[in-house]
Amino acid sequence: MNFQELYKTYSKQVYNLALHYVQNIEEAEEITQDVFVSIHQSLESFQNKSTLSTWIYRITINKCLDFIKSKSRRNRIAFLTSLFSNNKQDVRFYLPNFDHPGVLMEQKEAIKKIFECINTLLPNQKTVLILSKIEKKNHQEVAEIMGLSIKAVESLLQRAKQNLANKLKQNEGS
Amino acid sequence: MDTEDSFLKLLETIQEVESPEFLFTRIHQKIESVRVNQISPRLAWGLAVSFCLLITINILILKSNEVVNHENNLIENLHISTDNDFYK
Numbered sequence: 001m002n003f004q005e006l007y008k009t010y011s012k013q014v015y016n017l018a019l020h021y022v023q024n025i026e027e028a029e030e031i032t033q034d035v036f037v038s039i040h041q042s043l044e045s046f047q048n049k050s051t052l053s054t055w056i057y058r059i060t061i062n063k064c065l066d067f068i069k070s071k072s073r074r075n076r077i078a079f080l081t082s083l084f085s086n087n088k089q090d091v092r093f094y095l096p097n098f099d100h101p102g103v104l105m106e107q108k109e110a111i112k113k114i115f116e117c118i119n120t121l122l123p124n125q126k127t128v129l130i131l132s133k134i135e136k137k138n139h140q141e142v143a144e145i146m147g148l149s150i151k152a153v154e155s156l157l158q159r160a161k162q163n164l165a166n167k168l169k170q171n172e173g174s
Numbered sequence: 175m176d177t178e179d180s181f182l183k184l185l186e187t188i189q190e191v192e193s194p195e196f197l198f199t200r201i202h203q204k205i206e207s208v209r210v211n212q213i214s215p216r217l218a219w220g221l222a223v224s225f226c227l228l229i230t231i232n233i234l235i236l237k238s239n240e241v242v243n244h245e246n247n248l249i250e251n252l253h254i255s256t257d258n259d260f261y262k
Binding site: 004007011012014015016019020029032033036037040041100101102103104107110111114129133134136161164165168 | 208
């Protein structure tokens with residue numbers, strides 16, 4: 001399979017996964033580009049220890065988490081500098097610009113609130129929720145992508161759902 | 175558990191979208207720019223070896239200059255004559 005065919009086959013998968021992580025079109029496009037550049041550079045070293053799809057999922061997840069970490073760091077610096085300025089605008093560390101094209105208009109506000117809470121979860125809990133509930137992968141597939149046992153995935157998913165429910169309740173209360 | 179079920183059901187309604195068509199062109203451009211800016215391992219090693227060689231030669235030259243200077247100082251301090259004239 002040449003690179004163009006690979007792109008045609010997997011671009012939708014990569015782009016949508018990036019959208020679920022960052023919920024923003026421009027940022028998802030940037031991540032998608034980085035993922036495919038990375039794939040192009042390391043395709044020769046792909047050792048068939050997993051399927052191509054699983055390998056691409058892992059690259060995408062890592063790129064997304066790196067992007068979010070880097071953006072949080074920049075926002076944190078901006079927040080610290082804002083403490084010393086007169087501008088008291090609240091700077092949030094998680095991603096504020098919600099623009100997910102896969103979300104129906106009538107559900108946008110509700111899903112935006114859910115994602116605001118998902119974005120505060122630990123990376124592996126966020127990943128397991130996205131893969132199971134949005135990407136609709138079964139536990140076996142999630143375990144393969146995340147390099148965990150099926151039991152570990154079930155336990156992680158349970159914790160993620162509980163934490164998310166607690167955060168949503170707290171937000172409703174405030 | 176009702177709240178949990180309801181928000182999970184909401185997440186499941188998120189639809190898949192097509193990736194933008196222009197992305198492949200951008201990716202291709204990015205790959206080309208990365209390739210152009212990359213230095214080949216052979217070139218990098220060649221530059222490193224040349225640099226080390228240059229430093230080594232410089233050190234050797236400086237050391238040999240030091241020896242010559244030391245000899246000249248010795249000659250001066252001991253008032254050693256470097257010519258064959260007895261009377262000056």
